[in-house]
Amino acid sequence: MYRLIYISTASDALTAADVESIVDVSIRNNAPRNITGVLIYNGLNFLQVLEGTRLNVEEVFNRIVQDSRHLSVTTVLAESAELRIFAGWSMAGRRTLALAGRHEYETIVDAQDVLARQMPTRVRQILENFSSLKGI
Numbered sequence: 474m475y476r477l478i479y480i481s482t483a484s485d486a487l488t489a490a491d492v493e494s495i496v497d498v499s500i501r502n503n504a505p506r507n508i509t510g511v512l513i514y515n516g517l518n519f520l521q522v523l524e525g526t527r528l529n530v531e532e533v534f535n536r537i538v539q540d541s542r543h544l545s546v547t548t549v550l551a552e553s554a555e556l557r558i559f560a561g562w563s564m565a566g567r568r569t570l571a572l573a574g575r576h577e578y579e580t581i582v583d584a585q586d587v588l589a590r591q592m593p594t595r596v597r598q599i600l601e602n603f604s605s606l607k608g609i
């Protein structure tokens with residue numbers, strides 16, 4: 474099993490409908506590839522966790538990197554792992570209330586549900602750091 478976490482910056486043109494369709498397409502594509510994870514969008518940045526075979530994760534990630542709906546895609550963790558953190562989540566999306574009033578979203582996956590999963594300390598640190606970054 475392989476796990477990849479990246480952070481990126483939403484393009485200026487990103488709309489709420491784009492986020493909806495990213496989550497929909499992700500669930501559709503990831504489930505048959507047995508890729509699990511979570512996508513968090515805070516109105517400015519994305520953080521995504523992708524888990525699956527290295528081949529599948531890299532294939533999907535190569536497509537994601539080229540997507541013009543975000544830029545500055547930066548891998549913050551890539552490692553092999555014994556266990557999935559997000560078993561059963563084909564790509565739950567969490568949309569937090571945006572800062573700067575760019576977009577407002579209802580939360581469809583609660584931060585507590587994300588952080589309640591069992592995970593290595595360094596992954597938890599990355600997720601906590603991201604969720605504390607409110608775009609000051």
Ligand SMILES: Cc1cc2nc3c(=O)[nH]c(=O)nc-3n(C[C@H](O)[C@H](O)[C@H](O)COP(=O)(O)O)c2cc1C
Nearest residue numbers: 495498499502503519521533536537540542543564
């Ligand atoms: C932030 C972000 C996260 C994405 N995550 C995924 C993903 O987990 N799985 C996926 O298949 N596509 C994801 N995409 C969409 C891909 O870039 C690409 O548009 C999509 O895979 C094309 O699928 P299709 O050929 O079935 O339309 C993401 C895009 C963005 C901007």
